[in-house]
Amino acid sequence: MRMKKLTKKYTAWRDSVLDGLAAQHPDAAPELVFSNPYELLIATILSAQCTDKQVNKTTPALFAAYPGPKEMAKAEPEEIEGYIHSCGFYHNKAKNIVSACRDIVERFGGEVPSDREGLESLAGVGRKTANVVLSNAFGVPAIAVDTHVFRVSNRIGLADAGTVEATEKQLMENIPEDKWSIAHHWLIFHGRRVCSARNPKCGECMIRELCREYEKRGS
Numbered sequence: 420m421r422m423k424k425l426t427k428k429y430t431a432w433r434d435s436v437l438d439g440l441a442a443q444h445p446d447a448a449p450e451l452v453f454s455n456p457y458e459l460l461i462a463t464i465l466s467a468q469c470t471d472k473q474v475n476k477t478t479p480a481l482f483a484a485y486p487g488p489k490e491m492a493k494a495e496p497e498e499i500e501g502y503i504h505s506c507g508f509y510h511n512k513a514k515n516i517v518s519a520c521r522d523i524v525e526r527f528g529g530e531v532p533s534d535r536e537g538l539e540s541l542a543g544v545g546r547k548t549a550n551v552v553l554s555n556a557f558g559v560p561a562i563a564v565d566t567h568v569f570r571v572s573n574r575i576g577l578a579d580a581g582t583v584e585a586t587e588k589q590l591m592e593n594i595p596e597d598k599w600s601i602a603h604h605w606l607i608f609h610g611r612r613v614c615s616a617r618n619p620k621c622g623e624c625m626i627r628e629l630c631r632e633y634e635k636r637g638s
């Protein structure tokens with residue numbers, strides 16, 4: 420979906436930024452623990468307004484009790500609430516998880532759909548969750564824009580947008596498709612470890628000489 424012709428100067432700058440992020444975060448990878456698309460889908464729904472670490476503490480017992488969509492579809496949301504209480508918003512999340520799994524069983528033969536349309540038709544699954552599942556469970560290039568990706572990409576200058584949707588579109592235009600998924604992880608790791616919301620550690624940032632925000636601030 421490349422719609423913009425990028426200049427040589429821009430692509431050279433962008434490649435240096437991506438190389439710098441790769442060097443700073445060689446361990447960038449999904450932090451949610453999962454072993455199949457079902458587990459990633461449920462973990463991603465649980466991760467809204469919750470840390471990946473907390474989700475990872477929660478899911479082993481949940482997946483032991485409900486190992487797949489068929490088992491989860493038979494549950495009542497109230498049963499699930501007890502397992503996911505510590506992830507916050509447990510009432511809605513339990514409702515969405517059970518409802519999504521019932522849809523997976525009834526409309527998708529018990530398999531998590533591997534296309535955007537199917538995923539986004541499930542309860543509790545918006546574009547960001549669909550992107551996470553597409554890229555990490557099915558290997559479909561996608562850039563899920565969460566709060567870190569939004570902030571960091573707009574600070575660096577990889578995007579210049581006021582909304583999540585526009586940021587995703589610009590990142591898809593500006594970053595080569597084969598790097599979308601890993602760039603998403605680099606930007607998340609950078610946001611968590613270095614370019615934090617309130618006090619970005621620019622002194623530790625390996626791309627500060629390339630960063631538009633750093634240039635603007637003058638330090």
Ligand code: SF4
Nearest residue numbers: 614619621624627630
């Ligand atoms: S230089 Fe500072 S603002 Fe720019 S990406 Fe690095 S940490 Fe963030």
